[in-house]
Amino acid sequence: MPFIKIETTREGVTREQKQQLIKGVTDLMTEVLNKDPHLTHVVIQEVDLDDWGYAGEQSSVLREKGFTADKK
Amino acid sequence: MPFIKIETTREGVTREQKQQLIKGVTDLMTEVLNKDPHLTHVVIQEVDLDDWGYAGEQSSVLREKGFTADKK
Amino acid sequence: MPFIKIETTREGVTREQKQQLIKGVTDLMTEVLNKDPHLTHVVIQEVDLDDWGYAGEQSSVLREKGFTADKK
Protein backbone atom coordinates (compact mmCIF):
# COMPACT_ATOMS: atom_id res chain seq x y z
CA MET A 1 0.00 0.00 0.00
CA PRO A 2 2.62 2.65 0.63
CA PHE A 3 3.89 4.45 -2.45
CA ILE A 4 6.94 6.63 -1.88
CA LYS A 5 8.26 9.13 -4.47
CA ILE A 6 11.78 10.48 -3.95
CA GLU A 7 12.47 13.53 -6.12
CA THR A 8 16.05 14.78 -6.15
CA THR A 9 18.38 16.66 -8.48
CA ARG A 10 20.23 14.69 -11.17
CA GLU A 11 23.74 14.89 -9.73
CA GLY A 12 25.34 11.48 -10.21
CA VAL A 13 23.18 9.22 -8.03
CA THR A 14 24.69 5.76 -8.55
CA ARG A 15 22.83 2.46 -8.98
CA GLU A 16 24.06 1.30 -5.59
CA GLN A 17 22.83 4.51 -3.93
CA LYS A 18 19.41 3.96 -5.50
CA GLN A 19 19.38 0.41 -4.07
CA GLN A 20 20.21 1.84 -0.63
CA LEU A 21 17.41 4.43 -0.91
CA ILE A 22 14.87 1.81 -1.99
CA LYS A 23 15.87 -0.66 0.73
CA GLY A 24 16.12 2.06 3.39
CA VAL A 25 12.68 3.52 2.70
CA THR A 26 11.03 0.08 2.43
CA ASP A 27 12.60 -1.06 5.72
CA LEU A 28 11.46 2.20 7.37
CA MET A 29 7.84 1.58 6.31
CA THR A 30 8.04 -1.90 7.82
CA GLU A 31 9.75 -0.82 11.05
CA VAL A 32 7.45 2.16 11.70
CA LEU A 33 4.12 1.07 10.18
CA ASN A 34 4.64 -2.71 9.84
CA LYS A 35 3.91 -2.48 6.10
CA ASP A 36 4.38 -5.54 3.90
CA PRO A 37 7.37 -4.94 1.56
CA HIS A 38 5.42 -6.74 -1.15
CA LEU A 39 2.85 -3.93 -1.06
CA THR A 40 5.49 -1.15 -0.92
CA HIS A 41 6.58 0.69 -4.07
CA VAL A 42 9.32 3.33 -4.24
CA VAL A 43 9.99 5.58 -7.24
CA ILE A 44 13.11 7.72 -7.57
CA GLN A 45 12.74 10.72 -9.87
CA GLU A 46 15.90 12.58 -10.84
CA VAL A 47 15.33 16.18 -11.94
CA ASP A 48 17.74 18.15 -14.16
CA LEU A 49 19.41 21.10 -12.41
CA ASP A 50 17.76 23.49 -14.90
CA ASP A 51 14.38 22.17 -13.79
CA TRP A 52 14.72 22.48 -10.02
CA GLY A 53 14.23 25.95 -8.61
CA TYR A 54 15.22 26.97 -5.08
CA ALA A 55 14.92 30.47 -3.60
CA GLY A 56 13.75 31.71 -7.00
CA GLU A 57 16.79 30.44 -8.94
CA GLN A 58 17.65 27.39 -11.05
CA SER A 59 19.83 24.89 -9.25
CA SER A 60 22.15 24.92 -12.28
CA VAL A 61 22.77 28.64 -11.68
CA LEU A 62 23.13 28.05 -7.94
CA ARG A 63 25.72 25.36 -8.59
CA GLU A 64 27.68 27.79 -10.81
CA LYS A 65 27.69 30.15 -7.78
CA GLY A 66 29.03 27.34 -5.57
CA PHE A 67 25.81 26.58 -3.71
CA THR A 68 25.33 22.81 -3.33
CA ALA A 69 22.67 20.61 -1.67
CA ASP A 70 25.31 18.87 0.43
CA LYS A 71 25.09 18.75 4.19
CA LYS A 72 26.92 21.80 5.53
CA MET B 1 -11.07 18.70 -14.52
CA PRO B 2 -9.76 15.19 -14.05
CA PHE B 3 -6.01 14.80 -14.24
CA ILE B 4 -4.77 11.22 -14.36
CA LYS B 5 -1.08 10.25 -13.95
CA ILE B 6 -0.09 6.72 -15.00
CA GLU B 7 3.35 5.77 -13.68
CA THR B 8 4.78 2.51 -14.97
CA THR B 9 8.19 0.96 -15.59
CA ARG B 10 9.99 1.74 -18.86
CA GLU B 11 9.65 -1.65 -20.55
CA GLY B 12 8.82 -1.02 -24.19
CA VAL B 13 5.41 0.66 -24.00
CA THR B 14 4.57 1.42 -27.65
CA ARG B 15 2.97 4.58 -29.08
CA GLU B 16 -0.19 2.62 -29.86
CA GLN B 17 -0.38 1.26 -26.31
CA LYS B 18 -0.07 4.81 -24.98
CA GLN B 19 -2.96 5.86 -27.26
CA GLN B 20 -5.03 2.97 -25.86
CA LEU B 21 -4.23 3.95 -22.28
CA ILE B 22 -5.12 7.61 -22.92
CA LYS B 23 -8.37 6.76 -24.70
CA GLY B 24 -9.30 4.06 -22.20
CA VAL B 25 -8.82 6.28 -19.13
CA THR B 26 -10.58 9.26 -20.74
CA ASP B 27 -13.56 7.12 -21.77
CA LEU B 28 -13.70 5.66 -18.24
CA MET B 29 -13.91 9.15 -16.72
CA THR B 30 -16.79 9.95 -19.06
CA GLU B 31 -18.64 6.67 -18.53
CA VAL B 32 -18.35 6.68 -14.71
CA LEU B 33 -18.32 10.39 -13.84
CA ASN B 34 -19.68 11.95 -17.06
CA LYS B 35 -16.55 14.11 -17.35
CA ASP B 36 -16.00 16.22 -20.47
CA PRO B 37 -13.03 14.78 -22.43
CA HIS B 38 -12.01 18.37 -23.23
CA LEU B 39 -11.37 18.89 -19.51
CA THR B 40 -9.58 15.54 -19.04
CA HIS B 41 -5.78 15.32 -19.12
CA VAL B 42 -3.76 12.09 -18.88
CA VAL B 43 0.01 11.91 -18.35
CA ILE B 44 2.01 8.72 -18.76
CA GLN B 45 5.28 8.65 -16.86
CA GLU B 46 7.72 5.83 -17.66
CA VAL B 47 10.20 5.06 -14.89
CA ASP B 48 13.56 3.36 -15.45
CA LEU B 49 13.86 -0.10 -13.86
CA ASP B 50 16.72 1.16 -11.65
CA ASP B 51 14.38 3.81 -10.27
CA TRP B 52 11.37 1.65 -9.35
CA GLY B 53 11.70 -0.27 -6.11
CA TYR B 54 9.39 -3.13 -5.11
CA ALA B 55 9.72 -5.26 -1.95
CA GLY B 56 12.92 -3.39 -1.12
CA GLU B 57 14.68 -4.15 -4.42
CA GLN B 58 15.25 -2.38 -7.73
CA SER B 59 13.04 -3.67 -10.53
CA SER B 60 16.18 -4.03 -12.68
CA VAL B 61 17.55 -6.52 -10.14
CA LEU B 62 14.17 -8.25 -9.89
CA ARG B 63 14.07 -8.62 -13.67
CA GLU B 64 17.55 -10.21 -13.61
CA LYS B 65 16.07 -12.72 -11.14
CA GLY B 66 13.19 -13.43 -13.53
CA PHE B 67 10.50 -11.51 -11.65
CA THR B 68 8.27 -9.54 -14.06
CA ALA B 69 5.22 -7.28 -13.66
CA ASP B 70 3.21 -9.41 -16.08
CA LYS B 71 -0.10 -10.92 -15.12
CA LYS B 72 0.61 -14.38 -13.65
CA MET C 1 4.31 -1.81 -10.83
CA PRO C 2 1.85 0.63 -12.29
CA PHE C 3 0.72 3.37 -9.94
CA ILE C 4 -2.19 5.45 -11.19
CA LYS C 5 -3.33 8.70 -9.52
CA ILE C 6 -6.77 10.04 -10.46
CA GLU C 7 -7.25 13.64 -9.37
CA THR C 8 -10.76 15.06 -9.76
CA THR C 9 -12.93 17.71 -8.15
CA ARG C 10 -14.87 16.79 -4.99
CA GLU C 11 -18.36 16.73 -6.46
CA GLY C 12 -20.18 13.77 -4.96
CA VAL C 13 -18.19 10.80 -6.31
CA THR C 14 -19.89 7.77 -4.75
CA ARG C 15 -18.24 4.66 -3.29
CA GLU C 16 -19.56 2.59 -6.18
CA GLN C 17 -18.16 5.02 -8.73
CA LYS C 18 -14.76 4.79 -7.03
CA GLN C 19 -14.97 0.98 -7.28
CA GLN C 20 -15.74 1.32 -11.01
CA LEU C 21 -12.80 3.69 -11.53
CA ILE C 22 -10.40 1.39 -9.65
CA LYS C 23 -11.57 -1.74 -11.48
CA GLY C 24 -11.69 0.03 -14.85
CA VAL C 25 -8.16 1.41 -14.62
CA THR C 26 -6.73 -1.86 -13.28
CA ASP C 27 -8.39 -3.87 -16.06
CA LEU C 28 -7.08 -1.37 -18.62
CA MET C 29 -3.50 -1.83 -17.41
CA THR C 30 -3.93 -5.61 -17.75
CA GLU C 31 -5.59 -5.47 -21.18
CA VAL C 32 -3.11 -2.99 -22.71
CA LEU C 33 0.16 -3.77 -20.90
CA ASN C 34 -0.59 -7.21 -19.39
CA LYS C 35 0.18 -5.88 -15.91
CA ASP C 36 -0.45 -8.07 -12.86
CA PRO C 37 -3.37 -6.58 -10.86
CA HIS C 38 -1.50 -7.57 -7.70
CA LEU C 39 1.22 -5.09 -8.66
CA THR C 40 -1.24 -2.33 -9.66
CA HIS C 41 -2.19 0.46 -7.25
CA VAL C 42 -4.75 3.18 -7.93
CA VAL C 43 -5.25 6.29 -5.79
CA ILE C 44 -8.23 8.63 -6.16
CA GLN C 45 -7.65 12.15 -4.91
CA GLU C 46 -10.68 14.43 -4.62
CA VAL C 47 -9.88 18.13 -4.68
CA ASP C 48 -12.14 20.84 -3.21
CA LEU C 49 -13.63 23.20 -5.80
CA ASP C 50 -11.82 26.14 -4.16
CA ASP C 51 -8.53 24.33 -4.78
CA TRP C 52 -8.90 23.47 -8.46
CA GLY C 53 -8.22 26.29 -10.89
CA TYR C 54 -9.17 26.23 -14.56
CA ALA C 55 -8.66 29.06 -17.05
CA GLY C 56 -7.39 31.24 -14.20
CA GLU C 57 -10.47 30.82 -12.00
CA GLN C 58 -11.49 28.66 -9.05
CA SER C 59 -13.85 25.85 -9.98
CA SER C 60 -16.14 26.96 -7.15
CA VAL C 61 -16.52 30.33 -8.87
CA LEU C 62 -16.95 28.65 -12.25
CA ARG C 63 -19.71 26.46 -10.82
CA GLU C 64 -21.48 29.56 -9.49
CA LYS C 65 -21.38 30.86 -13.10
CA GLY C 66 -22.92 27.61 -14.33
CA PHE C 67 -19.76 26.09 -15.82
CA THR C 68 -19.53 22.36 -15.02
CA ALA C 69 -17.05 19.60 -15.88
CA ASP C 70 -19.81 17.45 -17.37
CA LYS C 71 -19.63 16.15 -20.90
CA LYS C 72 -21.27 18.76 -23.15
Next chain:
Amino acid sequence: MPFIKIETTREGVTREQKQQLIKGVTDLMTEVLNKDPHLTHVVIQEVDLDDWGYAGEQSSVLREKGFTADKK
Protein backbone atom coordinates in the same frame (compact mmCIF):
# COMPACT_ATOMS: atom_id res chain seq x y z
CA MET D 1 16.64 19.67 -2.73
CA PRO D 2 15.12 16.27 -2.13
CA PHE D 3 11.35 16.21 -1.86
CA ILE D 4 9.90 12.93 -0.64
CA LYS D 5 6.15 12.12 -0.76
CA ILE D 6 4.94 9.17 1.32
CA GLU D 7 1.45 8.06 0.32
CA THR D 8 -0.17 5.46 2.57
CA THR D 9 -3.66 4.38 3.58
CA ARG D 10 -5.38 6.26 6.43
CA GLU D 11 -5.22 3.55 9.08
CA GLY D 12 -4.35 5.22 12.37
CA VAL D 13 -0.82 6.56 11.71
CA THR D 14 0.09 8.35 14.95
CA ARG D 15 1.89 11.68 15.32
CA GLU D 16 4.93 9.88 16.72
CA GLN D 17 5.02 7.48 13.79
CA LYS D 18 4.91 10.46 11.40
CA GLN D 19 7.88 11.97 13.27
CA GLN D 20 9.76 8.67 12.87
CA LEU D 21 8.98 8.55 9.15
CA ILE D 22 10.10 12.16 8.62
CA LYS D 23 13.31 11.71 10.62
CA GLY D 24 14.05 8.31 9.08
CA VAL D 25 13.67 9.49 5.49
CA THR D 26 15.62 12.71 6.10
CA ASP D 27 18.48 10.81 7.77
CA LEU D 28 18.50 8.32 4.88
CA MET D 29 18.94 11.15 2.33
CA THR D 30 21.86 12.46 4.36
CA GLU D 31 23.50 9.06 4.88
CA VAL D 32 23.18 7.92 1.25
CA LEU D 33 23.36 11.17 -0.74
CA ASN D 34 24.84 13.57 1.86
CA LYS D 35 21.85 15.89 1.42
CA ASP D 36 21.47 18.90 3.72
CA PRO D 37 18.44 18.32 6.00
CA HIS D 38 17.66 22.02 5.64
CA LEU D 39 17.01 21.41 1.94
CA THR D 40 15.00 18.20 2.51
CA HIS D 41 11.20 18.24 2.62
CA VAL D 42 8.98 15.24 3.38
CA VAL D 43 5.20 15.13 2.88
CA ILE D 44 3.00 12.35 4.26
CA GLN D 45 -0.28 11.90 2.43
CA GLU D 46 -2.88 9.63 4.04
CA VAL D 47 -5.43 8.19 1.63
CA ASP D 48 -8.89 6.96 2.66
CA LEU D 49 -9.40 3.20 2.22
CA ASP D 50 -12.21 3.89 -0.29
CA ASP D 51 -9.72 5.82 -2.41
CA TRP D 52 -6.86 3.31 -2.58
CA GLY D 53 -7.33 0.49 -5.07
CA TYR D 54 -5.22 -2.66 -5.12
CA ALA D 55 -5.68 -5.63 -7.45
CA GLY D 56 -8.79 -3.93 -8.85
CA GLU D 57 -10.55 -3.54 -5.50
CA GLN D 58 -11.00 -0.79 -2.92
CA SER D 59 -8.83 -1.28 0.16
CA SER D 60 -11.96 -0.76 2.29
CA VAL D 61 -13.51 -3.82 0.64
CA LEU D 62 -10.25 -5.75 0.98
CA ARG D 63 -10.12 -4.93 4.70
CA GLU D 64 -13.69 -6.24 5.09
CA LYS D 65 -12.40 -9.49 3.52
CA GLY D 66 -9.54 -9.61 6.05
CA PHE D 67 -6.76 -8.52 3.68
CA THR D 68 -4.41 -6.04 5.39
CA ALA D 69 -1.22 -4.22 4.35
CA ASP D 70 0.67 -5.61 7.33
CA LYS D 71 3.89 -7.54 6.92
CA LYS D 72 2.94 -11.22 6.58
Next chain:
Amino acid sequence: MPFIKIETTREGVTREQKQQLIKGVTDLMTEVLNKDPHLTHVVIQEVDLDDWGYAGEQSSVLREKGFTADKK
Protein backbone atom coordinates in the same frame (compact mmCIF):
# COMPACT_ATOMS: atom_id res chain seq x y z
CA MET E 1 -1.71 21.35 -21.22
CA PRO E 2 0.13 22.67 -18.22
CA PHE E 3 -0.85 21.15 -14.91
CA ILE E 4 0.51 22.92 -11.86
CA LYS E 5 0.34 21.47 -8.32
CA ILE E 6 0.99 23.85 -5.41
CA GLU E 7 1.64 21.99 -2.17
CA THR E 8 1.82 24.15 0.96
CA THR E 9 1.19 23.78 4.69
CA ARG E 10 -2.38 24.22 5.97
CA GLU E 11 -1.95 27.54 7.73
CA GLY E 12 -5.04 29.62 7.01
CA VAL E 13 -4.82 30.13 3.23
CA THR E 14 -7.97 32.13 2.41
CA ARG E 15 -10.29 31.69 -0.59
CA GLU E 16 -9.10 34.99 -2.00
CA GLN E 17 -5.46 33.97 -1.68
CA LYS E 18 -6.25 30.75 -3.54
CA GLN E 19 -7.84 32.82 -6.32
CA GLN E 20 -4.69 34.96 -6.50
CA LEU E 21 -2.46 31.88 -6.68
CA ILE E 22 -4.59 30.29 -9.43
CA LYS E 23 -4.75 33.51 -11.47
CA GLY E 24 -1.09 34.32 -10.92
CA VAL E 25 0.18 30.89 -12.01
CA THR E 26 -2.16 30.74 -15.01
CA ASP E 27 -1.12 34.24 -16.16
CA LEU E 28 2.54 33.26 -15.73
CA MET E 29 2.10 30.22 -18.02
CA THR E 30 0.54 32.48 -20.63
CA GLU E 31 3.13 35.26 -20.33
CA VAL E 32 6.18 32.93 -20.40
CA LEU E 33 5.02 30.00 -22.55
CA ASN E 34 1.95 31.50 -24.28
CA LYS E 35 -0.21 28.67 -22.91
CA ASP E 36 -3.98 28.80 -23.41
CA PRO E 37 -5.66 29.35 -20.02
CA HIS E 38 -8.40 26.96 -21.14
CA LEU E 39 -5.79 24.18 -21.21
CA THR E 40 -4.20 25.18 -17.88
CA HIS E 41 -5.19 23.46 -14.62
CA VAL E 42 -3.91 24.41 -11.17
CA VAL E 43 -4.40 22.33 -8.02
CA ILE E 44 -3.67 23.63 -4.53
CA GLN E 45 -2.95 20.95 -1.95
CA GLU E 46 -2.84 22.01 1.70
CA VAL E 47 -0.86 19.70 3.97
CA ASP E 48 -1.37 19.43 7.73
CA LEU E 49 1.61 20.64 9.80
CA ASP E 50 2.00 17.12 11.27
CA ASP E 51 2.43 15.80 7.73
CA TRP E 52 5.08 18.18 6.41
CA GLY E 53 8.63 17.44 7.52
CA TYR E 54 11.52 19.89 7.16
CA ALA E 55 15.09 19.34 8.37
CA GLY E 56 13.96 16.04 9.89
CA GLU E 57 11.18 17.51 12.02
CA GLN E 58 7.42 17.94 11.76
CA SER E 59 6.36 21.48 10.88
CA SER E 60 3.94 21.36 13.83
CA VAL E 61 6.90 20.86 16.17
CA LEU E 62 8.89 23.55 14.35
CA ARG E 63 6.00 25.98 14.76
CA GLU E 64 5.92 25.24 18.53
CA LYS E 65 9.62 26.23 18.54
CA GLY E 66 8.79 29.49 16.76
CA PHE E 67 10.09 28.50 13.32
CA THR E 68 7.71 29.72 10.59
CA ALA E 69 7.72 29.56 6.77
CA ASP E 70 7.35 33.33 6.51
CA LYS E 71 9.80 35.45 4.58
CA LYS E 72 12.54 36.49 6.99
Next chain:
Amino acid sequence: MPFIKIETTREGVTREQKQQLIKGVTDLMTEVLNKDPHLTHVVIQEVDLDDWGYAGEQSSVLREKGFTADKK
Protein backbone atom coordinates in the same frame (compact mmCIF):
# COMPACT_ATOMS: atom_id res chain seq x y z
CA MET F 1 7.50 24.81 2.69
CA PRO F 2 5.76 25.33 -0.60
CA PHE F 3 6.61 22.77 -3.25
CA ILE F 4 5.33 23.59 -6.72
CA LYS F 5 5.37 21.10 -9.62
CA ILE F 6 4.84 22.51 -13.13
CA GLU F 7 4.06 19.77 -15.66
CA THR F 8 3.97 20.84 -19.30
CA THR F 9 4.54 19.29 -22.72
CA ARG F 10 8.11 19.09 -24.03
CA GLU F 11 7.89 21.72 -26.76
CA GLY F 12 11.10 23.73 -26.67
CA VAL F 13 10.94 25.40 -23.26
CA THR F 14 14.22 27.36 -23.06
CA ARG F 15 16.54 27.71 -20.06
CA GLU F 16 15.57 31.36 -19.75
CA GLN F 17 11.86 30.54 -19.78
CA LYS F 18 12.47 28.00 -16.99
CA GLN F 19 14.23 30.74 -14.97
CA GLN F 20 11.21 33.02 -15.51
CA LEU F 21 8.80 30.29 -14.40
CA ILE F 22 10.85 29.52 -11.27
CA LYS F 23 11.24 33.18 -10.33
CA GLY F 24 7.63 33.99 -11.16
CA VAL F 25 6.16 31.18 -9.06
CA THR F 26 8.52 31.83 -6.13
CA ASP F 27 7.70 35.57 -6.15
CA LEU F 28 3.98 34.72 -6.29
CA MET F 29 4.25 32.52 -3.17
CA THR F 30 5.98 35.39 -1.36
CA GLU F 31 3.55 38.09 -2.54
CA VAL F 32 0.38 36.11 -1.79
CA LEU F 33 1.37 33.92 1.17
CA ASN F 34 4.54 35.69 2.39
CA LYS F 35 6.51 32.45 2.00
CA ASP F 36 10.30 32.48 2.48
CA PRO F 37 11.98 31.84 -0.91
CA HIS F 38 14.57 29.76 0.94
CA LEU F 39 11.80 27.31 1.84
CA THR F 40 10.24 27.32 -1.65
CA HIS F 41 11.07 24.61 -4.20
CA VAL F 42 9.82 24.52 -7.80
CA VAL F 43 10.15 21.53 -10.14
CA ILE F 44 9.46 21.73 -13.87
CA GLN F 45 8.56 18.42 -15.49
CA GLU F 46 8.49 18.31 -19.29
CA VAL F 47 6.34 15.52 -20.73
CA ASP F 48 6.79 14.07 -24.22
CA LEU F 49 3.87 14.75 -26.60
CA ASP F 50 3.24 10.99 -26.89
CA ASP F 51 2.76 10.85 -23.13
CA TRP F 52 0.28 13.70 -22.65
CA GLY F 53 -3.32 12.87 -23.48
CA TYR F 54 -6.04 15.49 -23.96
CA ALA F 55 -9.64 14.80 -24.96
CA GLY F 56 -8.75 11.12 -25.37
CA GLU F 57 -5.90 11.69 -27.82
CA GLN F 58 -2.11 11.95 -27.67
CA SER F 59 -0.84 15.52 -27.94
CA SER F 60 1.55 14.33 -30.68
CA VAL F 61 -1.47 13.30 -32.75
CA LEU F 62 -3.27 16.54 -31.89
CA ARG F 63 -0.25 18.54 -33.03
CA GLU F 64 -0.25 16.65 -36.35
CA LYS F 65 -3.89 17.81 -36.71
CA GLY F 66 -2.83 21.41 -36.04
CA PHE F 67 -4.14 21.63 -32.47
CA THR F 68 -1.67 23.50 -30.23
CA ALA F 69 -1.65 24.52 -26.56
CA ASP F 70 -1.04 28.16 -27.48
CA LYS F 71 -3.32 30.91 -26.34
CA LYS F 72 -6.03 31.33 -28.98
